[in-house]
Amino acid sequence: MSSPSPRRGTGLLLALLAFAQFISAIDYNIVYVALPEIGREVGFDAQNLQWVVSGYAVAFGGFLLLGGRAADLLGHRRMFTTALSLYGLASLAGGLAGDPGLLVAARAVQGLGGALLLPATLSLIATTFTEGAQRNRALAIWGGAGAVGLALGSLLGGILTNYLGWEAVFYVNVPLALGAAAAAFAIIPADAPRERGHSFDLTGALTATIGFTALVFGVVQGPEAGWGSTETLVALFGGALFIGLFLLVEARTAHPLMPLRLFRNRSLVAAMGITFVFMGTFGAQYYFFTVYLQNVRGYGALATGLAFIPAALVGMIGTKLSEKLLGKVGPRTTIITGLLVGGAGMAVLATAMSPTGGYPILLPGVVLLSLGQGIAWTAMFVAATSGVDAHHQGIASAMASTTQQIGSAVGLAILVAIANAGVHTTTGPDLVPGLRTAGFTAAALTLLGVAIALTLRRRTPAPAPTATSTTQPTESNISA
Numbered sequence: 001m002s003s004p005s006p007r008r009g010t011g012l013l014l015a016l017l018a019f020a021q022f023i024s025a026i027d028y029n030i031v032y033v034a035l036p037e038i039g040r041e042v043g044f045d046a047q048n049l050q051w052v053v054s055g056y057a058v059a060f061g062g063f064l065l066l067g068g069r070a071a072d073l074l075g076h077r078r079m080f081t082t083a084l085s086l087y088g089l090a091s092l093a094g095g096l097a098g099d100p101g102l103l104v105a106a107r108a109v110q111g112l113g114g115a116l117l118l119p120a121t122l123s124l125i126a127t128t129f130t131e132g133a134q135r136n137r138a139l140a141i142w143g144g145a146g147a148v149g150l151a152l153g154s155l156l157g158g159i160l161t162n163y164l165g166w167e168a169v170f171y172v173n174v175p176l177a178l179g180a181a182a183a184a185f186a187i188i189p190a191d192a193p194r195e196r197g198h199s200f201d202l203t204g205a206l207t208a209t210i211g212f213t214a215l216v217f218g219v220v221q222g223p224e225a226g227w228g229s230t231e232t233l234v235a236l237f238g239g240a241l242f243i244g245l246f247l248l249v250e251a252r253t254a255h256p257l258m259p260l261r262l263f264r265n266r267s268l269v270a271a272m273g274i275t276f277v278f279m280g281t282f283g284a285q286y287y288f289f290t291v292y293l294q295n296v297r298g299y300g301a302l303a304t305g306l307a308f309i310p311a312a313l314v315g316m317i318g319t320k321l322s323e324k325l326l327g328k329v330g331p332r333t334t335i336i337t338g339l340l341v342g343g344a345g346m347a348v349l350a351t352a353m354s355p356t357g358g359y360p361i362l363l364p365g366v367v368l369l370s371l372g373q374g375i376a377w378t379a380m381f382v383a384a385t386s387g388v389d390a391h392h393q394g395i396a397s398a399m400a401s402t403t404q405q406i407g408s409a410v411g412l413a414i415l416v417a418i419a420n421a422g423v424h425t426t427t428g429p430d431l432v433p434g435l436r437t438a439g440f441t442a443a444a445l446t447l448l449g450v451a452i453a454l455t456l457r458r459r460t461p462a463p464a465p466t467a468t469s470t471t472q473p474t475e476s477n478i479s480a
Contacts, residue, residue: 010128012187014138016180017121018145020084023176024114025149027056029308030157032290033301034166041166044100054220055104059111061405062213066205068119068398069257072391075191076127079120079394081181087113088177095170106170113177122397124188126385133327136382140323143378147315147370150286151308158305204249204257211242212402219409223417258395262388267331268396270456271384274335275404277449278380280411281442282342282373285349287412288419289366292353292435295427310363311370318374325375326382332456334379339453342372343446350439355429376449383456415442 031038031052039049071079087110094106125142129135160168218235225232250256263269286308293299293307318338325334349365384400385393418441419434 013124013128014141016183016187017124017138018142019176020080020117020121020180021142022145022149023084023087023173023180024117025146026153026156027110027114027173029150029153029286029290030160030169030172032287033154033157033294033304034161034169037161037166037301038103042097042100042103048100050220050224051100051104052107055107056111056114057405057409058213058216058220059108060114061111061216061402061409062209063112063115064119064398064402064405065208065212065258065395067116068123068395068401069201069205070116071120071123071394071398076120076124076394077184077188077191079116080124080188081184083113083116083120084177084181084184085113086110087117088174088181091170091173091177095167095174110173118401119394119398122381122385122401123394126388126393126397127390131386135385136323136326136378139381139385140319140326140378143322143374143381144316144319147319147374147377148312151312151315151370154286154290154308155305155312158301158303162300162302201249201253201255201257204246204253207242207246207249208257211239211244211246212406213239214242215239216406216409219406219413223413258399259392262392262396262399265387265396267383267386267456268388268399270452271380271400272403273452274339274376274380274383274449275400276407276410277445277452278339278376279404279408280414281346281445281449282369282376283408284412284415284438284442285346285369288415288435288438289349291419291431296353296355296429296431296435307359311366314367314370315374318371319378320374321371322375322378326379330458331379331383331386332453332458335376335383335453335456336450338372338374338376338379339446339449340372342369342376343443345369345372346439346443346446350436350443353432353436353439355432411442411445 035049035052038044038052044052067079067083090106090109090113094103094110097103097106121142125138126135129138156172157169160172214235216239218232218239221229221235222232227233246258247260250258250260289307290304293304294301299307322334322338325337345365345368347365348368349362352361352365354361381397381400384396388396415438419431419438421434421437423430423434425431
């Protein structure tokens with residue numbers, strides 16, 4: 001189901017969608033700087049504290065496909081407002097939580113809200129803005145809001161934790177999310193009546209959700225419990241089994257949750273691989289930068305947040321530059337440029353890390369990393385939504401976002417294992433060699449993303465318009 005198409009109030013609509021992405025992105029980092037205080041105040045032990053972050057990641061990754069198809073079938077505005085409402089209420093519950101179990105449960109519901117929100121947001125962009133320059137600009141603004149949110153999340157988390165306590169990093173989301181949900185009813189056109197004949201693939205939804213949730217759980221739990229532990233192996237093999245069942249169901253059902261013919265779209269398939277590599281490398285850098293500043297250099301929560309301001313500003317520049325590059329050279333070259341620049345930034349940042357070095361020496365790496373991230377982020381989702389019809393924008397966005405979340409979990413697990421190899425402390429200069437090795441490894445792995453991006457079609461000049469033709473076929477315009 002697509003949202004009605006009018007261009008009514010597209011500026012306000014884009015501002016609302018960008019604001020929703022800003023809220024979601026803030027939450028990615030806002031909790032990191034509050035983790036030490038959360039552990040002390042709520043009663044987490046060192047082994048379970050990671051689940052404040054991982055509870056969100058597992059639910060987010062597990063429910064994305066369900067969220068994507070729900071947006072297509074039930075309506076983009078309906079899912080957008082539902083997602084934000086869930087997010088806001090779960091944030092309130094998180095701030096009120098008095099024990100670890102309740103807090104992790106609240107984070108999981110936040111993750112569910114995020115899984116419903118992201119595909120609904122991308123669907124609204126894809127169905128409102130025409131493929132090409134108009135959509136590229138919209139995605140650049142949306143991506144810029146996310147880049148700012150990622151970087152300012154650390155700053156905001158530091159300020160709130162420092163002055164108001166850890167609860168404030170949850171309470172801040174409540175008015176933002178619920179206010180955006182209320183505004184959506186005035187700004188987003190009402191969903192069209194649900195189309196007849198399109199039933200919801202319940203079996204596919206259940207097998208996909210169980211499969212991807214178990215898979216992400218296994219990857220997240222592996223470094224802590226051990227890759228050979230029973231719980232890790234059961235989660236990984238069980239997840240793989242359910243994903244296999246999901247693909248069998250999709251091949252046989254009349255109205256699949258994820259139509260397998262979408263895999264004929266070369267641009268979407270490449271984007272899925274690129275988002276996996278991107279989040280496995282770029283996404284981990286915020287974690288390692290925070291560990292270096294706090295655990296090696298002794299920065300407090302507020303100082304750590306302030307250290308992320310250059311990343312926010314440069315990330316905005318990167319998304320704007322991405323828009324210009326997309327118009328001139330297309331997604332293929334833009335993604336490759338972003339990955340190479342960002343990979344170079346990771347190597348430069350890793351080189352600059354030392355037990356005694358000051359903050360200015362880190363800035364060249366931070367600038368290159370953030371610039372590359374902004375360039376690649378927008379272009380990845382341009383590739384993911386190219387050539388997909390309006391009825392499948394939600395599920396296509398969810399497919400690329402699912403690989404993104406799995407990549408984040410896999411990449412962080414691998415890089416943390418590399419950083420911690422042979423290290424028997426959580427603070428001090430002994431952490432630096434491992435952090436540098438993890439940075440160099442992530443930089444090398446970005447080349448895998450470059451190799452995948454090379455499979456995208458080269459940009460070809462658009463044919464001159466004729467009097468009898470007003471639209472052009474896309475690479476793989478897949479219909480329901």
